[in-house]
Amino acid sequence: MSSDRLAAVVATAREARLRAIAPYSHFLVGAALVTSDGLVITGCNVENASYGLTMCAERVALFKALSEGHRSFSLCVVVADTDKPTPPCGPCRQLLWEYCGDIPVVMANLTTVTAELRMQDLLPLPFDGRLL
Numbered sequence: 826m827s828s829d830r831l832a833a834v835v836a837t838a839r840e841a842r843l844r845a846i847a848p849y850s851h852f853l854v855g856a857a858l859v860t861s862d863g864l865v866i867t868g869c870n871v872e873n874a875s876y877g878l879t880m881c882a883e884r885v886a887l888f889k890a891l892s893e894g895h896r897s898f899s900l901c902v903v904v905a906d907t908d909k910p911t912p913p914c915g916p917c918r919q920l921l922w923e924y925c926g927d928i929p930v931v932m933a934n935l936t937t938v939t940a941e942l943r944m945q946d947l948l949p950l951p952f953d954g955r956l957l
């Protein structure tokens with residue numbers, strides 16, 4: 826992906842972050858999943874008073890995309906307002922691996938990209954359908 830195109834996807838994830846519903850943690854996260862045919866599907870974290878029912882930005886984006894029929898993905902972007910990278914949590918890694926495979930995950934804050942890792946590095950020795 827060109828650097829201009831990546832910058833545009835990161836900007837889209839930053840916009841999605843502004844729609845986060847995070848009154849408990851105040852930690853706003855935006856995500857953008859790029860489909861293999863170039864569509865960008867966004868997500869933001871959605872918290873709940875139970876805390877445990879909170880849904881991460883990555884899974885919101887993934888479930889939106891899957892429910893709209895998308896099955897092939899090329900990139901995930903995660904944005905938070907932090908100096909250090911915000912990587913996907915464990916459950917998000919499991920689901921991203923299963924439905925997106927070994928895609929790059931770009932982490933960014935409000936001004937710059939902070940890290941880029943492939944899914945196989947974020948989730949080494951995954952459990953997946955091949956082991957069933």
Ligand code: THU
Nearest residue numbers: 850852854870881882912913914
């Ligand atoms: N969160 C995400 O949405 N994605 C991540 O990658 C890390 C954490 C959310 C969950 C919760 O709403 C808040 O950030 C604090 O954990």
